[in-house]
Amino acid sequence: FAPSKHGCFRTSTSINSSEKSEADTTTVTIQSNPFLPLLSEGLRRTSIATNKATSDQVFASSPSLQRLRQQVKQLTKVAPSSLGEHAGDGLFATKNIKAGTIVGLYPAHALGYELVAPPTDDSDEMQDLSMFIAGSNEDELYFQANPHGNSPYLHATDQPLFQRQSLLSSLFDESKDEMTPPLYLDVNPNRNNELDGIWTSHYINDGASLLNTKVDGDSIEQYYVQSTKAKNCCHIPFGPSPILATITTKKVKKGEELFTSYGVVYWLGSVEDPDEADVAVMTEKLQEQIVESARDLQKAMESASTGYTNESSDLDQAFNNL
Numbered sequence: 341f342a343p344s345k346h347g348c349f350r351t352s353t354s355i356n357s358s359e360k361s362e363a364d365t366t367t368v369t370i371q372s373n374p375f376l377p378l379l380s381e382g383l384r385r386t387s388i389a390t391n392k393a394t395s396d397q398v399f400a401s402s403p404s405l406q407r408l409r410q411q412v413k414q415l416t417k418v419a420p421s422s423l424g425e426h427a428g429d430g431l432f433a434t435k436n437i438k439a440g441t442i443v444g445l446y447p448a449h450a451l452g453y454e455l456v457a458p459p460t461d462d463s464d465e466m467q468d469l470s471m472f473i474a475g476s477n478e479d480e481l482y483f484q485a486n487p488h489g490n491s492p493y494l495h496a497t498d499q500p501l502f503q504r505q506s507l508l509s510s511l512f513d514e515s516k517d518e519m520t521p522p523l524y525l526d527v528n529p530n531r532n533n534e535l536d537g538i539w540t541s542h543y544i545n546d547g548a549s550l551l552n553t554k555v556d557g558d559s560i561e562q563y564y565v566q567s568t569k570a571k572n573c574c575h576i577p578f579g580p581s582p583i584l585a586t587i588t589t590k591k592v593k594k595g596e597e598l599f600t601s602y603g604v605v606y607w608l609g610s611v612e613d614p615d616e617a618d619v620a621v622m623t624e625k626l627q628e629q630i631v632e633s634a635r636d637l638q639k640a641m642e643s644a645s646t647g648y649t650n651e652s653s654d655l656d657q658a659f660n661n662l
């Protein structure tokens with residue numbers, strides 16, 4: 341439910357890749373990939389919605405979206421994190437904020453999915469058909485240098501728990517038990533200055549981490565207790581895929597930093613290998629955490645669906661019209 345640092349994204353290309361020569365076999369494969377037009381179209385629309393210069397096309401299209409944009413912009417500011425220099429920037433409340441308030445949207449400069457297919461006649465190995473594409477050549481260069489598998493901003497944007505149509509849903513028939521693969525987004529922080537003021541969710545830190553910690557059952561427990569205590573918001577699906585919003589899960593006082601819980605899996609990529617003896621305890625703690633996070637997410641989604649019904653459906657409509 342939190343960003344995963346362990347995604348396995350084999351193919352990365354820009355949506356402009358069709359300009360490449362036909363001799364480029366990677367390009368030929370990608371062009372015939374039915375996922376590509378859906379991801380490209382999702383990125384094109386998201387790029388219009390997130391960019392300062394063009395976001396009016398979405399937010400000026402309905403009074404409720406205009407109001408939401410005005411409110412969200414006034415609620416927070418980006419500043420150095422209260423956790424210390426090592427944590428970079430964070431997002432802070434500039435007013436007292438009630439529980440159940442949307443405080444930001446999550447930008448997307450790349451989209452992708454994870455998909456593994458059974459072995460073919462020619463090979464015994466599972467085929468990794470995962471793919472990730474960037475919205476522009478500039479983003480592609482950034483993601484080549486900063487692969488998704490290790491990105492601080494990578495986030496799942498469609499998964500079964502979200503219960504919304506994914507950008508990729510049209511390719512799968514769920515009545516035949518075909519599962520739409522999970523969709524992920526990623527952010528190019530070099531483009532932060534181009535973002536309209538409402539797209540700030542990627543600045544939100546975790547109130548605790550497993551950095552510089554020996555990972556075992558105790559440290560996971562400790563991380564979990566601290567992170568849950570500090571958590572005052574969570575990222576939820578909002579309007580059309582791939583858009584995520586951040587909603588407060590408790591009151592936040594003026595001046596406080598917004599914190600969400602990334603979950604243990606996010607931090608595991610950055611720590612030493614655990615002892616084998618600890619693995620069983622860790623698995624149990626992880627499972628408890630996943631269940632609890634799912635409950636929190638469900639509650640936050642319910643609160644948004646009653647508090648922001650018009651905004652969510654207007655965003656759907658505005659996005660479809662782009």
Ligand SMILES: C[S@@+](CC[C@H](N)C(=O)[O-])C[C@H]1O[C@@H](n2cnc3c(N)ncnc32)[C@H](O)[C@@H]1O
Nearest residue numbers: 427428429492493542543544545546547548549
């Ligand atoms: C989604 S970004 C959050 C915004 C980020 N701080 C920035 O300046 O862009 C996640 C990254 O923030 C940092 N971070 C978040 N929570 C942290 C914590 N509790 N301790 C240390 N670093 C943290 C880590 O570098 C992490 O990979």
